[in-house]
Amino acid sequence: MSRRVIAYDSTLRDGAQAQGVSFSVEDKLKIVQRLDELGIGYVEAGNPGSNPKDLEFFTRVGELNLRHAKIIAFGSTRRIGITAAEDKNLQSLLSANTQAVAIFGKSWDYQVTDILRTSLQENLAMIGDTIAYLKAQGKEVVFDAEHFYDGYKANAEYALQTLQAAADAGADVLVLCDTNGGTFPDEIFAITKTVVARYPLLQIGIHCHNDCDMAVANSVAAIQAGAVQVQGTMNGIGERCGNANLVSIIPNVQLKLGFECISGAQLAELTAAARFVSEVANVAFNDKAPYVGYDAFSHKGGMHIDAVNKNPKSYEHISPNAVGNERHILVSEVAGRGAILSKLQQIDPTLTKESEAAIKILEHLKALEHEGYQFESAESSFELLMQKLLGKFQPFFTLKQYSVDIHEPSADGMNSSVTVHLIVEGQESGGSAQADGPVDALDQAMRNALAPFYPAIQDIKLVDYKVRVLDSNLATAAKVRVMIESTDQQTNWTTIGVSTDIIQASWLALKDAVEYKLLNAGKTRVVA
């Protein structure tokens, strides 16, 4: 039977140290709930002494009906030269009223003498007294040995004495911390193995940071050496380069090493949970995140796509379903015929690899991408283009002319006036608009011209607008690529325009956005 590894999440405590991350009480409660559903064993949530928000949190978290997660209040060893009972921070720690607490203490001799500026002996007493006191209050106690690996490399004997002090005082878990993130997997493995052998009856935990880009590998190495608790954060949120990323560690140890961590059903919720936490934390989600990123199972190279169509394992190390993610086939200059064919066949199933149409379209795409078009992130423009090249597209409107007038300065800030003349169903329709920028005015004017004919377009909201200057060393004469993401609340779609004129590039993307909506009006399929 396989060994169990307990996931210990510190997103709400160590993660909250990250630059630009701060959680409201509501945020914290939402995240705790989600982590519990995910099967996380411990959720380290802060210190009620540190601020009033945390105090309110600990009062309210008790009302949640958690099934897996133990809430952890986090604090440090008692201050120098007083008893644990006299220490205000420890009193506030107890006021959190949690079943389990985590205490960090120093394991690197130099940190004791030069930073804490006390004796090595007093530091051992601080660790022992604090843990003994908390055990006497009936708490489960996790001891975080700060800078353990750096300490062990500098003075192994003293680093081990700090663990012994914690063990003698009754600590339940000894957590070895690579606080500065400078240790390598082979060192982590060897040192952890020594500690595991020394404390066969205690749980050993691992806490890593990503300063060498190896926090996940370091955590895995410690588990391979016998650690049974792994500390980290969702998406690796944390100070400096971040904490070890539980979202990568959990599937690594469970799918690749065969440890038990969370259930298979919970693992299938990993992608959703990772995206949920990044939304609540308001940290941009990494599309390239292992296992859970949008790109993690995206295939672009032509050969790769052919191979994945034959057998996914040829370019996928696991099945995306296992972690609740999915496969994406992308279109691009390097994708070759295979990818494009599968797209074309959605429109015209009679087409084959050899069809002249398919070959022509491939050539045309290469030329467009040479101009700066990039369709893998603008699939809706791509689908429109395919329809047009296959002669399947009935235009909903054509441009007769647009005029943009910008006068700066302007009295009311609305410095841009746009008039658009379209031919819609054989008749001319004009629309005008004013705005504080020409692209916004152009969008509104086009909609005004179309609204009488196509009320459906009123549902369209633009959610994103990106500009990329191509060959930017041509400066203001350079080409620009505009990408616009639109939504009608049911689905999102992205369109593209390229021109030396940013207004025209925007027009092309706006026009595609509307055409795509009209083409799919009534359809309900979701578009990437």
Added chain:
Amino acid sequence: MSRRVIAYDSTLRDGAQAQGVSFSVEDKLKIVQRLDELGIGYVEAGNPGSNPKDLEFFTRVGELNLRHAKIIAFGSTRRIGITAAEDKNLQSLLSANTQAVAIFGKSWDYQVTDILRTSLQENLAMIGDTIAYLKAQGKEVVFDAEHFYDGYKANAEYALQTLQAAADAGADVLVLCDTNGGTFPDEIFAITKTVVARYPLLQIGIHCHNDCDMAVANSVAAIQAGAVQVQGTMNGIGERCGNANLVSIIPNVQLKLGFECISGAQLAELTAAARFVSEVANVAFNDKAPYVGYDAFSHKGGMHIDAVNKNPKSYEHISPNAVGNERHILVSEVAGRGAILSKLQQIDPTLTKESEAAIKILEHLKALEHEGYQFESAESSFELLMQKLLGKFQPFFTLKQYSVDIHEPSADGMNSSVTVHLIVEGQESGGSAQADGPVDALDQAMRNALAPFYPAIQDIKLVDYKVRVLDSNLATAAKVRVMIESTDQQTNWTTIGVSTDIIQASWLALKDAVEYKLLNAGKTRVVA
């Protein structure tokens, strides 16, 4: 003496497989130049057969005067059942005219039988024939053993036979690829060690992907096992979860393991080079990137800052200077004031920390940065602003009005007409221009209005124009930040403008560019 490890960059080839990444020929040439300066040993740049852009690239890259980097053209083994000489792709590979080439072939038996759909014997022949043919053409040949680790785990004997076929044919380097990114560091170490022992006279290379979030650790493990060439990309750009990140690997092996990879002076350029490549690739730079991210040496709040002030090693695993990065103490006011003060004192040495002017300016800067201004990359706009806020700046001209008219379609493509009215030395001066985009026309019109007064501006060339959309979820109503880099052949300077209107943002940056030139006319100091 320490062992040498050669960095092999594939940003322009494997990196270009990433979703949303697509390099123009200009982009590629700029990146090659920068990688060469960084001391990268090999730059894999694509295949002239794959698309017209690569063909043009290989023609022009020959004109660069590279000091370190060998350019690599990349291709696959010959097709089934023909001779190498008959293979079109190999001919186009040779047409790249590079001293060295890389060839990938399959090392996983299942990939040969089920994906390639040929015999194991023919695959060995394809590897051998291809490499022998390329060696006969006098090429240095790198053999990428695709899926080597998966292949070794499935059928070690056959995986090793594919290496033997390459070695027998005269391959110079055998690169072991973890193509699917599913292998763990301990496996990579053990398998690589076996191969290194088997081929003491050949160079062994490593090529990893980040699907388990361990590509850097895997690359390091292979080097510890004896690999002497490490393949990867800048910032880990690559398909799915990315390639191994050379920006992390290089300092890891050089600063932590003591290998020789690039010079210390080149290592100090690592941060700048990493940010440069992400700019050119238009991939958002990761502030939390190990070694080079803005946050990598950022310290937040109390204890950590006290400790770092006592001794940086207490929370820093290396000195930020070693990789050209810097420490950030995130206690704004005080630290911020100090930084800005030193800038102000360059203009007015009598200013002190307590000067009301300094305090006012800090408040003003905070407001501007809240609006989306970002002066660390636009020092010239910053210097102008300081001059203005200190009342030291004598305006060379003021805007009365500009008018932009855009009519699309236009007969000759020159769809944008701009008129600018300025007040210069008390009198009104107008300028007009037509161009195929409004920003270009605006630039020309302003120069026409100024030229009679300030001939010096005729020397100004715009070398770069960048647009970033801020709060992009506001779509076309969002603010945009425009950055313009200018040169007068002696010095380059960068200016910035922010507005909801891209034309106005461009105007602000163009105006600063000219004002800065006029302010410094005669001076010869170089401005970042």
